[in-house]
Amino acid sequence: VLDESTNRADNDNEVLVSGKSYTNMEHKWDEAFGYLYGAEPDATMPILDQDSFLSEYIDRVEGDADFAGIATTIYDAFKLGRAAIVEKNYSVRDEQAAIIRENISLIPAVRAVFYLQNGKDNLTADPARAFHGLSEAYGFIYSLQFTRNPDTDAPYFSKTEVDTYLSQLMAGNGFWDITPTTLDQISDDIAARFNFTTAQASN
Template sequence: MEKVIIPGLAVMALLTTSCNKKENTVIPATSEQKIPYSSLSSSTSYFSKFVDDNGNSTVDFSGQTTRTMMFSEIDAYIKTGTTGTLSAVKLKNMFENKNNPFSDASLNSATDKVISAKTAQSFSATNADAERQVFLGYFAELERISALNGQTAEQGKAGLLGGKRLVDEKGFEYAQFIQKGLMGAMMLDQICNVYLGDDEQSADNTITVEGKNYTALEHHWDEAYGYLKKNEVYPMKDPADATKYLESYLGGYVRQVTAAAGGDPEGIFLAFLKGRAAIVNKDMATRDEQIAYLRTNLEKAVATVAVSYMNKTMAESDPASRFHELSEGTGFVYALRFAHNAKINRVKSDELLNILRGKKDGFWSLTNADLENVRNQIADAFGIDKNVEVNH
């Protein structure tokens, strides 16, 4: 997991406080000084900028931190499939937080925090269940092929490819389908469609939630931020190693789409800051502008990463490297269906996935012409440079 840089014990306390949506009794709010937008910059601390009259931070996204920790444990467990046999039941329990599946006892006790419930949440009940079944199917495949990790994978034969990549008979690396898929199905969906969506953004912004020092609307905005990252600024370098950054999962990939690749990670952070300040300022027009910016640019960043992976795959000839890059890219093609603007919607995403995974021999018989087809359709939909590559 990434490190958390926290400017004070008050913030430490709020990040470890559980988010309980049942606490909706409210008390009169204390007044907050309005925040000039000109005071916001890429170095502004998200934690210390938004405070109550007593100087206490009003930011709390502990629930998102907890779910990201659960995600990390799922990810770590899946990686053990190269040396041991995975259990689909255990993975399902981790996905649904049942039967104490986590090594961290605090995650087991967080019974109201469930990844499956936050997966494809913005979809209709039928479609959301279908997306959750996709992950359950991946878990079953991982159990099956992890039992074959003692053999070398080849066309039509599951096992380890390059000595370290667990793939099925078609070369599919399910670890990457799951990791990148959940970045879309949980993180991107929760940010753009749930917490920045009409229902959550219609919450009260006049009085504080009972027992808290933030309004419901402030809290919902912070929860969106918490799914992208959990540090006070974005992107944030590791103070112990300036060549590294502290972001992980969705936030880590969005950070990699720099201005040279048509992205704007600092602009995304500023939009989160400005939107939160606008809520404090009771300026809903400015808040709405930031929502539109975030939805557009987060979706474009994911699309750019998908295009980049297609390009990197085409440059690889070694099957282990080629299929690893392609599995990551395939996961991001799936993730695009969860973007708010849905330029690559569920139907289109399935169409592209069928090009990538629909051949009898899967990745083994996939050609660069197939990859160019998928790449070009995504790039054209977003106006992305077809040859873009980012530093994954």
């Protein structure tokens, strides 16, 4: 929505939202920032894990050494993109938006694989724990249809692909019948689409 209606022309001419100190384009960018950092005590120094939504899971992925730095990458892109809007540099703005899209999309993919593998590892020894992990995985897999690949401007996984994975998880008696082979196959498919490995997301 950054360029909807007259947003770009208004930003170029520094036309502010009525009664406010920002342009509509700045406001739209700030809204996106707020969905991630709005619960932070100090948004200039985010500590993450301040909600039970995206902040929590960026924190979890950041805590995995294989993905360390992703939190800084996302935050820095938000800052630079906002500065680019002020400077009316829309190519830099769009580059930062692409970085944000790519890295935020990575979060549910990593957590889906993590929980699929957590479920697999506990299937025999601790079914209750396994089913909890697989339930988490179900939710993260569902969310993959709402990711955004900046290279294609489409989700990394289509709704049809997501529905296929969910059907595999629920086939027969659902989690009671799921096999390690199926969990590995889904994990590997998701990991490959995002260019990481199942092993990287598993710890």
